[in-house]
Amino acid sequence: AAHDLRSPLGVIQMYSQFLETELGPAVSEEHRQFIVTIRHTSEALLRLVDNLLDVSQIEAGKLELHRQSLDLRVLVEQSLALNRVLATKTHRQLALVAPELTPFLLDADGPKLEQVLNNLIGNALKFSPPGTHVEVRLGREGDRALVSVRDQGPGIPAQEVGKLFRFFQKTSVRSVGGERSSGLGLAIARKIVEGHGGTIWVETEPGRGSTFSFALPLTSP
Numbered sequence: 638a639a640h641d642l643r644s645p646l647g648v649i650q651m652y653s654q655f656l657e658t659e660l661g662p663a664v665s666e667e668h669r670q671f672i673v674t675i676r677h678t679s680e681a682l683l684r685l686v687d688n689l690l691d692v693s694q695i696e697a698g699k700l701e702l703h704r705q706s707l708d709l710r711v712l713v714e715q716s717l718a719l720n721r722v723l724a725t726k727t728h729r730q731l732a733l734v735a736p737e738l739t740p741f742l743l744d745a746d747g748p749k750l751e752q753v754l755n756n757l758i759g760n761a762l763k764f765s766p767p768g769t770h771v772e773v774r775l776g777r778e779g780d781r782a783l784v785s786v787r788d789q790g791p792g793i794p795a796q797e798v799g800k801l802f803r804f805f806q807k808t809s810v811r812s813v814g815g816e817r818s819s820g821l822g823l824a825i826a827r828k829i830v831e832g833h834g835g836t837i838w839v840e841t842e843p844g845r846g847s848t849f850s851f852a853l854p855l856t857s858p
Contacts, residue, residue, distance in 0.1 A: 691821075709743050761787070764847075771788050781854055
């Protein structure tokens, strides 16, 4: 069913993008907003379908990782560039803290790790109020690469932290824009990280934000 849904949703997304670009200047603001809403909704549905496909693979024990040698720094910078557009539109800032010119070589599935990065950075932006910034740190901890994403959101109650990395579990914390959560993103991220032999965790305190981190084994130089 998820495979069958993906194709028509892709068509809706593609044509709504076309209409927004081609007709945007020629229609009223109200009609332009209709087109933007169609695009945003179809994009959200596509993400949900992709997540459901990942869940089905994970539950069947068939999560495939296509590994190759790559530099984690490059993936982090690509994810920041992608999410910086959203950050700018919503009046938030994204900052990277990393050693200059230091490579972080991994034997990993690049698109899957990008999925993890986009989930953590996207969540941090959604839960941080306008005018704040999200800090992404890339460093080394022994023979592991360490990535941390720190937000300025409301934090998570201690009794609800255990829900974060489980399928279809949600906390009581709401994003600034009121976006709904499927309860899948972090659980999928955990499976991807663990599939690479890594670990993922969160440090959080109500009223003081959250820091989501993951560590992955580096390849030998």
